[in-house]
Amino acid sequence: MTDHYDLVVIGAGPAGEKGAAQAAYFGKRVCVVERAPRPGGAAVNSGTIPSKTLRETALHFSQLRQRGLYGVDVHVQPNITIADFMYRERAVVDAEWQLIGENLARHHVTVVQGVATIVDPHAVEVTRYGEEPHRLSAEVILVATGSHPLRPPDFPFDDELGGGVVGCEYAAIFAALGVRVTLVNERSRLLSQLDHEASEALRSDLTRRLAVQVLLDAQATEVRVEGDDKKVGVVRLRDGTELVADCVLVSLGREGATRGLGLAEAGVRINERGFILVDEHYRTTVPSIIAAGDVVGFPALASTSMEQARVAVCHAFDLKYKQRLANVIPYGVWTIPEIACVGESEDSARQKGLNFEIGKASYRLNARGQIIGDLDGFVKLVFHREDQRLLGCTIVGETACELIHVAAAVLAFEGTIDYFIQSVFNYPTLGDAYKYAAYDGLQRLARRVTNTAGLPRVE
Numbered sequence: 134m135t136d137h138y139d140l141v142v143i144g145a146g147p148a149g150e151k152g153a154a155q156a157a158y159f160g161k162r163v164c165v166v167e168r169a170p171r172p173g174g175a176a177v178n179s180g181t182i183p184s185k186t187l188r189e190t191a192l193h194f195s196q197l198r199q200r201g202l203y204g205v206d207v208h209v210q211p212n213i214t215i216a217d218f219m220y221r222e223r224a225v226v227d228a229e230w231q232l233i234g235e236n237l238a239r240h241h242v243t244v245v246q247g248v249a250t251i252v253d254p255h256a257v258e259v260t261r262y263g264e265e266p267h268r269l270s271a272e273v274i275l276v277a278t279g280s281h282p283l284r285p286p287d288f289p290f291d292d293e294l295g296g297g298v299v300g301c302e303y304a305a306i307f308a309a310l311g312v313r314v315t316l317v318n319e320r321s322r323l324l325s326q327l328d329h330e331a332s333e334a335l336r337s338d339l340t341r342r343l344a345v346q347v348l349l350d351a352q353a354t355e356v357r358v359e360g361d362d363k364k365v366g367v368v369r370l371r372d373g374t375e376l377v378a379d380c381v382l383v384s385l386g387r388e389g390a391t392r393g394l395g396l397a398e399a400g401v402r403i404n405e406r407g408f409i410l411v412d413e414h415y416r417t418t419v420p421s422i423i424a425a426g427d428v429v430g431f432p433a434l435a436s437t438s439m440e441q442a443r444v445a446v447c448h449a450f451d452l453k454y455k456q457r458l459a460n461v462i463p464y465g466v467w468t469i470p471e472i473a474c475v476g477e478s479e480d481s482a483r484q485k486g487l488n489f490e491i492g493k494a495s496y497r498l499n500a501r502g503q504i505i506g507d508l509d510g511f512v513k514l515v516f517h518r519e520d521q522r523l524l525g526c527t528i529v530g531e532t533a534c535e536l537i538h539v540a541a542a543v544l545a546f547e548g549t550i551d552y553f554i555q556s557v558f559n560y561p562t563l564g565d566a567y568k569y570a571a572y573d574g575l576q577r578l579a580r581r582v583t584n585t586a587g588l589p590r591v592e
């Protein structure tokens with residue numbers, strides 16, 4: 134027997150869940166097929182939510198935020214166990230499973246557990262261990278199968294050797310708990326896509342505050358396990374140095390989870406990293422098959438995956454709703470310190486030859502920064518020199534990933550830094566730093582005018 138739906142979604146990660154709910158909201162009959170026992174994909178089960186919860190847990194147990202603030206000495210709490218460390222993560226993941234289940238149920242989405250394979254452009258076969266394959270037909274199929282960590286074939290991965298996690302985030306989490314961490318980075322800068330001051334702030338905090346050994350311009354050429362019980366990891370670097378560790382965590386990027394899905398047979402084109410080729414409406418090379426989320430590659434974030442799926446579904450069913458992915462995308466990095474950016478950085482603006490100025494405000498000069506003891510954070514604005522239109526923003530420090538949305542909104546509405554000058558910000562808040570970054574920007578502009586008039590430069 135074949136069950137017929139308007140939309141069959143493969144995968145119940147962020148893209149699958151939100152794409153399904155979007156179509157169902159507009160009255161479509163939707164079925165989601167998920168091979169894992171629980172929904173949520175990498176975002177809930179292994180990536181985003183666990184790592185962000187573990188970061189909070191590490192900050193709590195290490196009391197890193199409070200160190201030096203109250204005149205009493207605080208350290209990592211002694212005798213904490215792995216169970217203590219994982220307690221909150223389990224609780225949050227449980228709550229997320231529940232919320233996703235409720236969302237799909239509220240939208241009357243049918244959820245089928247099993248492995249889906251596309252058998253023709255309008256049909257999916259679902260297999261479950263010990264059961265006969267079950268066929269679902271659909272007007273549209275949304276592929277939202279996500280991605281896997283990239284695993285170099287000559288690295289001996291096993292259960293002890295994790296792969297594909299965000300190296301800097303995990304380095305910070307473990308270091309906060311007192312684990313001695315060495316971070317091997319191929320490039321000369323950590324997170325080289327970021328503003329150079331943000332990258333440097335991260336390197337400096339990791340080394341100075343968390344005692345992480347950061348090796349830049351270093352490439353791991355070999356990883357092997359040694360010892361009688363195969364419990365020691367040895368990482369060999371290009372220059373011959375060998376690092377010995379209890380655990381080696383490899384995070385070298387990801388590849389599309391498309392193997393065995395039947396895509397090529399159905400006519401869907403994928404690239405050499407397994408990512409599905411799509412157009413700006415997330416249509417694949419087969420008209421009835423759309424794809425969204427990590428499986429289509431960059432930027433491979435939970436935030437964008439959800440939106441891509443909504444846009445994909447709206448186009449597929451000609452729903453006059455979400456027509457495109459927003460062109461302003463904020464990025465968050467939950468290292469210690471937290472980092473967020475949107476639009477141009479000082480570096481990207483320079484590389485593009487834009488006529489720009491920057492404005493910067495330190496958390497040190499901000500009352501809220503003083504209260505919480507984050508004195509190294511900063512807000513840095515990049516704006517057009519002629520009309521003061523905001524071009525981008527980078528924030529380092531507490532709540533950077535929340536604060537960045539203010540800049541994202543100004544960018545989306547093509548606003549100028551005058552927005553920050555004229556606005557009233559709650560006081561004392563870190564948000565108030567936007568105003569002082571804008572003032573600083575205006576002062577830099579004024580100094581530039583003064584300098585061109587031949588007067589002495591004032592810095």
Ligand SMILES: Cc1cc2nc3c(=O)[nH]c(=O)nc-3n(C[C@H](O)[C@H](O)[C@H](O)COP(=O)(O)OP(=O)(O)OC[C@H]3O[C@@H](n4cnc5c(N)ncnc54)[C@H](O)[C@@H]3O)c2cc1C
Nearest residue numbers: 144146147148168174175176180249279426427434435436
């Ligand atoms: C350590 C880490 C930290 C991260 N932190 C962040 C962050 O802070 N912010 C952020 O925005 N993003 C973050 N991400 C990225 C985020 O997790 C992914 O972008 C997001 O999960 C992608 O969603 P998705 O729905 O495309 O795929 P996934 O979440 O991977 O879900 C795909 C689903 O498809 C299912 N599936 C696959 N094949 C089949 C099949 N044949 N049949 C049935 N089901 C199938 C899988 O079981 C899975 O449930 C992080 C990722 C990692 C690894």
